Every structure is written in C-alpha cells, then in structure tokens.
Amino acid sequence: MDEALLRSLTPSVLGILVRRGADFAAAEDAVQDALVEAVRVRPAAGSPGSAGTGEPVRDLKGWLVTVAWRRFLDATRADTARRRREDLLDEEPAPGPASSVDDTLQLYFLCAHPSLTPSSAVALTLRAVGGLTTRQIARAYLVPEATMAQRISRAKRTVCGVRFDRPGDVATVLRVLYLVFNEGYSGDVDLAAEAIRLTRQLAAAIDHPEVAGLLALMLLHHARRAARTAPDGSLVPLAEQDRGRWDTGAIAEGVGILQAALARDRLGEFQAQAAIAALHADAPTAGETDWVQIVEWYDELARLTGSPVVRLNRAVAVGEADGPRAGLAALAALDGSLPRYTAVAAYLRERDGDLATAARLYAEAAREASNLAERDHLTRQAARLNARRSS
Secondary structure: HHHHHHHHHHHHHHHHHHOOOOOHHHHHHHHHHHHHHHHHHOOOOOHHOOOOOOOOOHHHHHHHHHHHHHHHHHHHOHHHHHHHHHHHHOOOOOOOOOOOOHHHHHHHHHHOOOOOHHHHHHHHHHHHHHHOOOOHHHHHHHOHHHHHHHHHHHHHHOOOOOOOOOOOOOOHHHHHHOOOOOOOOOOOEHHHHHHHHHHHHHHHHOOOHHHHHHHHHHHHOOOOOHHOOOOOEEEEEEEHHOHHHHOHHHHHHHHHHHEEEEEEOOOOOHHHHHHHHHHHHHHHHHHHOHHHHHHHHHHHHHHOOOOOHHHHHHHHHHHHHHHHHHHHHHHOOOOOOOHHHHHHHHHHHHHHHHHHHHHHHHHHHHHHHOOHHHHHHHHHHHHHHHHHHHH
C-alpha cells in the first residue's frame, strides 16, 4: 500500500467522520486505526470497501471511511460513558463512494487553534493532517513515544468540540507549518519534506498569497539542503556552499510561485523572506549576491514584523552591502541578548580586520549555541582565527 497515498487521504477521511457526528479525538483515533489496517491487509479484493464481492477496491478513500467509521462505532459502543450517543451513531451509512467535500482546510485551522501551544499544534498537524503515527512524530522530535502520545492526546482534548463559525487565522496555520519545516530531518521522518507536502496541500485548498509565499520560501531553502553540510556533517556557510549542488528545479519552481504571489500586491512576511532567499539563489557566486536589494527586502520584512531577529539579519546584509563598519553600526542598535547576536558581531569584526576580538566573540558564541552543529562550527571559526594570528 502506497504510504504517501494513504497520508494524502487522511484529512478528508477524518473530516467525513467529524461531519457524521464523531468528536475530533475519537474520529482521529479511528482514522489512525484504519490506516494501520490498510497497511496490514493491503485492500485489493474482498475487503470492506468492496462489500465482500471479491472485486478490487476502486475507491480507497471510501474503504478507509468505512473501516474508520466501524472502528469509531466499536469504540463508542464500548464506552459506557458515551452510551447516550448511540441513538445518533447506531446506523452505519451504507458503503459507497466517499464524499468529495474537502475538509483539509478546516483541519489545518483546527490543528492551529490559538489555545494550543506551538509544539502541540505541530504534533497535532502532523498526526491529523499529515497522517504520521505517534511513533514517527516522537522519533522526529527525539522524545519518547509516550511523551508524544500524551502531547497529542491533550491537544485533541483541547480542540474537541471546536466549531468553525468564523474564518480561521491563516497566519497561525502558516506559522505552524514553518515550525514543522524548520525541524528539518531527524528520526525516520523528513519533516522539511513533510512541511513542503502539507503546504502544497494547503495551497491547493486556499488561494492566498502568503500560502504561496511560504511554499516558495520552503522550496528555495530546501533547494540548498545538499550543500549545507560537509561529508563529516559540519555546517557549510552559505557563502562557501557548492552552488552546483543546489536543486535548480526547486529554485525555479520557488521563484515562479513567488513571482505570481508578489504580482498580487498583497505583501506578507513569508513573501518577503522568499524574496530574500530568491536573491541568494539567483547569484551565480557569493560575490555576485545583490546585497543592496536584500537590505531593501529586510527593510520591508522589518516593517511587516517588527522582529528584532529580522533586524539582526539585516545588520549582516548591511555589512555586506555597505561594509562591516555599517553593519556593526546597525548591530549596535540591537539588544545584545538576541540569539546569534554574538555570532553576527564576530563575523562583522572579522570582516573589519579585528581578528582578536572576532576570535573571542566566536568562542563566546559557541558557548551560547543551541545545537551541537552550530557550536562546532563557531568553535572552528575561533580556532581558525587564533591560528591565523599566531602564524
């Protein structure tokens, strides 16, 4: 059974059960059971979806709906606390073609409900919309399966009974998807690729320039993935990456999607971020990067978000466009406790020729780093400068 096909059908099957009267938590459990059953029996003939006729299943979505609904009814009947619902749920709809209504968008908004923490929203999105198992999500986030199961259960209880009587917040959904993307790869699930798949799905369900902007941003960043690390696993800075290893197909697709979004003249933060990524992708070499235009886009992004992190990245761009002294002046206006502030200061000091200060700041930034790869990279930068000074 094609796992990707099953996962793509998950949102619509879940939506059908919810519309039939199942509460979200129970419906989601039933759908997961149906997915497991599909992998186990590989429905092709004589399955519930074919009504025992021996004919191949022509409607896999209908088969999943039938199996999930039966699992839901079995669970409901076994739960005496819910016995009062049985009058509503006792009649099983006859097998047949599944509804063509697409509930994907509603599920996105449900999983990004404002009452959920970001980590819970991400986990619930991967489970309910992405079709991943609890074990897969736990491995991706490097936490025990029991911990992830509790997180998902709490999230489902939180959104149980939520009704959509007003438009959902697209911005919240996009932030959740971007969180998924930034997790990258760990365990047996490639979360960056999964985020792209889910964002494509969202783009098919809603016509919104920021959805397109996020998809473009993901594609443009993902295009550089193969060049980001050396064979020993160490980080390779953007300026030093082998651009021949960048995925030109993904870059072309991302730029095309971005241009169409920008043409609608409804600029948002993900479109602005994608524009910056596109300018990096467009440069044949690091030295040919259009840093002046990148600074202009950072100005737009800062105006849209007011984010100090954006202004920190802008300081780097200013240092490239107007020289390290200008970059240091832009940096001086920011809070020194910002994440990566010290690393940016080290880079600009090195560009300005102050190797002693730069080496000290690189070592300090390494101690502050939040992950091992970044810490190792910054430590090597400090060692490199110290070696240059002593030679």
